[in-house]
Amino acid sequence: MKLKITKYKKSTNGKYKVYLEDGRELSLYEETILKFELLLKKEVTDIPKINEYNLEWDVYYVALKSIKSRFKSVHDTREFLVKKEYPIELIDKAIDRLVKQGYLNDDSFTKGFINSQIVTTSNGPYKIRRELSDKGISSKIIDDNIDVFDDNLQIERINKLASKMLRSNRTRGGSVLRKKITTDLVNMGYDAELIYKVLTNFSFNDTKEIAEREYNKLYKKYSKKYEGEELNYRIKQAMYQKGLIYEEE
Numbered sequence: 001m002k003l004k005i006t007k008y009k010k011s012t013n014g015k016y017k018v019y020l021e022d023g024r025e026l027s028l029y030e031e032t033i034l035k036f037e038l039l040l041k042k043e044v045t046d047i048p049k050i051n052e053y054n055l056e057w058d059v060y061y062v063a064l065k066s067i068k069s070r071f072k073s074v075h076d077t078r079e080f081l082v083k084k085e086y087p088i089e090l091i092d093k094a095i096d097r098l099v100k101q102g103y104l105n106d107d108s109f110t111k112g113f114i115n116s117q118i119v120t121t122s123n124g125p126y127k128i129r130r131e132l133s134d135k136g137i138s139s140k141i142i143d144d145n146i147d148v149f150d151d152n153l154q155i156e157r158i159n160k161l162a163s164k165m166l167r168s169n170r171t172r173g174g175s176v177l178r179k180k181i182t183t184d185l186v187n188m189g190y191d192a193e194l195i196y197k198v199l200t201n202f203s204f205n206d207t208k209e210i211a212e213r214e215y216n217k218l219y220k221k222y223s224k225k226y227e228g229e230e231l232n233y234r235i236k237q238a239m240y241q242k243g244l245i246y247e248e249e
Contacts, residue, residue, distance in 0.1 A: 002043050002045050003020045003022055003044050003047075005018055005019065005020060005021075005038060005042045005043060005044065006019045006020065006021055008039070011027060013065075014030060014061065015027050015030075016030065018033070018038065026054075029057040029061065031057050032053055055086075056093060056094075059081060059086045059091060059093070060093075066080055067104065071109055073106050073110075073135040074095060074106055074136060075135055075136020076136065077104060078091060078136075081095075106136075107141055107145070110141050113128070113131075113132060114128055114132075114145055114146060114149065117131075118148075122157070122188060123188060123189050124149070124185070124189030124190035125146055125149040125191075126189040126191070127187075127188060130189070151194060154191060155194055157190070158190055158198045159198055161185060161188070162185065162195075162199060165181045165184065166181070166202065166204075176241070177204050178199060181199065182196070218234075218238050219231075222234045
């Protein structure tokens with residue numbers, strides 16, 4: 001069935017409104033108009049086929065817009081398109097086209113991601129590695145790029161973070177505090193051996209003020225329920241769990 005085109009009108013997102021003689025409107029990309037020679041023929045003969053081809057470009061341009069707003073890995077881009085429920089074969093076509101054009105490049109993405117993490121977060125290399133893996137980046141690409149976060153940088157960051165943790169500490173001391181800082185740094189993605197090496201230069205024993213403050217807080221709490229030896233036992237037990245020792249003068 002042939003339908004005459006009565007008017008063209010430029011729309012948004014690189015599309016054109018194509019008005020048909022029966023009152024219908026088609027929203028088409030320029031690539032679709034050129035493919036089916038609609039400007040030349042000024043008529044349409046197979047609307048389903050036109051729409052199918054146009055959808056292919058819709059997947060491509062939606063993906064491209066997403067990448068330009070926030071650089072993505074191939075995996076993340078694929079997941080983004082899958083969530084929009086596009087046909088898998090069209091997603092594959094769009095991904096292939098974007099990779100060939102250089103808009104999608106997992107190596108470049110990985111470099112940028114690592115540098116951004118170093119500059120804007122406190123994450124260590126192991127956490128960065130895990131996050132890249134979650135984004136579908138291969139181990140080889142990660143290995144080729146993660147070395148920028150070398151041991152010297154790790155030691156510098158561990159020193160800075162541990163110092164900050166010590167200054168902000170208000171409730172712990174001794175081995176408990178050391179263990180807490182070690183665990184936090186490991187969870188942030190730093191190497192356990194380097195953490196141990198750096199923390200040997202820190203003192204965790206100067207906790208008199210913290211111990212006194214915690215003792216007074218615990219005394220106020222437990223004296224409402226206990227007294228005498230039971231009170232002393234409860235306080236000492238709680239202090240021990242925090243790695244603190246306090247003896248009244």
